[in-house]
Amino acid sequence: MPTRRQFIRVIGIGGAVAALGAGGLSWAGSRGEMPASAIAPWQGPGNSLTDPRLRAAAVAMLAPSPHNIQPWMIRLVGDDSLTLHVDLSRLLPETDPPGRQILIGQGTFLELFRLAAASEGWRAELVLLPEGPFPDDRLDERPVAAVRMMRDESLRPDPLFAYHRNRRSNKEPFDTERPVSDVDLTSIAANADNGMRFVTTQDPAQRQTLRDLAEKALILEVETPRTMQESIDLMRIGPSEVAANPDGIDLLGPMIWWGSKLGMVSKEDIQTPGTQSYQVGIDMVKGQTQTAMAFGWLVTPDNSRLSQLTAGMTYLHLNLAATRAGVAMHPMSQLLQEYPEMTEMQQTLLAELDVAAPAHVQMLVRFGHGVNPGPSPRRQVRDIVRG
Numbered sequence: 001m002p003t004r005r006q007f008i009r010v011i012g013i014g015g016a017v018a019a020l021g022a023g024g025l026s027w028a029g030s031r032g033e034m035p036a037s038a039i040a041p042w043q044g045p046g047n048s049l050t051d052p053r054l055r056a057a058a059v060a061m062l063a064p065s066p067h068n069i070q071p072w073m074i075r076l077v078g079d080d081s082l083t084l085h086v087d088l089s090r091l092l093p094e095t096d097p098p099g100r101q102i103l104i105g106q107g108t109f110l111e112l113f114r115l116a117a118a119s120e121g122w123r124a125e126l127v128l129l130p131e132g133p134f135p136d137d138r139l140d141e142r143p144v145a146a147v148r149m150m151r152d153e154s155l156r157p158d159p160l161f162a163y164h165r166n167r168r169s170n171k172e173p174f175d176t177e178r179p180v181s182d183v184d185l186t187s188i189a190a191n192a193d194n195g196m197r198f199v200t201t202q203d204p205a206q207r208q209t210l211r212d213l214a215e216k217a218l219i220l221e222v223e224t225p226r227t228m229q230e231s232i233d234l235m236r237i238g239p240s241e242v243a244a245n246p247d248g249i250d251l252l253g254p255m256i257w258w259g260s261k262l263g264m265v266s267k268e269d270i271q272t273p274g275t276q277s278y279q280v281g282i283d284m285v286k287g288q289t290q291t292a293m294a295f296g297w298l299v300t301p302d303n304s305r306l307s308q309l310t311a312g313m314t315y316l317h318l319n320l321a322a323t324r325a326g327v328a329m330h331p332m333s334q335l336l337q338e339y340p341e342m343t344e345m346q347q348t349l350l351a352e353l354d355v356a357a358p359a360h361v362q363m364l365v366r367f368g369h370g371v372n373p374g375p376s377p378r379r380q381v382r383d384i385v386r387g
Helices: 004-010 014-018 021-029 036-043 052-060 100-119 159-163 182-189 204-223 225-233 239-244 254-262 276-289 305-325 340-353
Strands: 072-077 081-086 122-128 145-151 197-201 235-237 249-251 294-300 328-331 360-368
Touching: 036 239, 052 072, 052 081, 052 100, 052 122, 052 145, 072 100, 081 100, 100 122, 100 145, 100 159, 100 305, 100 360, 122 305, 159 305, 182 197, 182 294, 182 305, 197 204, 204 225, 204 276, 204 294, 204 340, 204 360, 225 235, 235 239, 294 305, 305 328, 305 360, 340 360
Parallel strands: 235 249
Antiparallel strands: 072 081, 081 145, 122 145, 197 294, 294 360, 328 360
C-alpha cells in the first residue's frame, strides 16, 4: 500500500500547502507525525510491569503480523503460565481465508516472546497446539500454545535478540544501485531451522520474473474490490486515527494530514479507480516490486498448521538476522494468498520456485537496501490480555 513518501510526491498537495507561505509550511510540517503513544511499546516493557509473562509479551507485541493486524490474545494461568490464542476479531477473511498468514503471525509472537523471556533469565517452555491443530479452513478458540515460565539463571540472550527494536518490514523502494551481497544472504538463510529451507536468489533473470509476478499479484489485490476493501478497512489516516487504533496500515506525514483536511486524501479516493490516490497505490506497487534486489522464500515440508506456526517462529529469526546484516526485508505475501483469483498466479510462482506438494512456500520476501522506516504502531500489552 502507499507510503507517506509516495503520497507526498504524487498526490500533489504540496502546492496547496506552499500557498500558505513560509509560516504555513512550518505549521503544516508540524502536523501528521506518528503519535508518541502509538510507538511507546518500542521503548520496552518498562519497570511498571513486574510479571515476567507480561514483560515478555510486551516485547512480543513488536513482532510482525500480516497488515500489522496484531492478532494476539493471551490468558494468564496461575502464577507462571499462559495460553496464546488467536484474536478472532482480527482476521483477514478475504486475503487469508484459512488463516494461514494469521497463524504465521502467532509464530512470530511466540518466538519473540521466548527470546525476550530468555533475555531476563526465564525459560519459556512451549507446547504448540496443545488441544490439537486447527481445521484446515478456519481458526477457532482453541489455544495456539501453552507457555510455562521457569527461572533459569544459566540462560544467555540470543545474539539476534539485540536487534528486535530495530527490526522492520521495509516497504520503501530499494536502491537499485546497491546489490545485496551473497555473504549477507547466506548468513540470513542460515537461520532457517525446524526442517525448513530458506532459498534466496539474485539471479537477474529469475529476479525479474519474481518482480513481475509480485507486481501482478499486488495489482490484482488492489483491483479486486473485496480484497482492496480489507486493506482500506485497516488504514489509519492521520495521527488521530493512528492514536485511536495503533495497528493496521498507518498513513502519516504533514502532507497526508493536510490532504485529509482538504478532502484530497480519503479512504474513498484510495479505492476508487481514476483518482490520484488510487494511482499512488499502483505506482507504489511498482516502486516496491521493481526495486527488489534479491528474493527469498521459506519452504516447509508440508502445509500443516504446525508447519505454518513454526514458519512464523523461523521467519522472526530470519528478519532479525537481516536486521543484523543491515539488509532491508519486506514480505511479498500477495502471491501466497489463498483466494480464488490468485490461484493461477500462485501456481505460476510455485512452478518458478520448483516447489511441489506436500512442500509449501510459507513466506516470500524481497531484499535490498533503502531508507530505514520508523517503527510501526503497536497496541499495549494490556490490550491483548483476557480474563
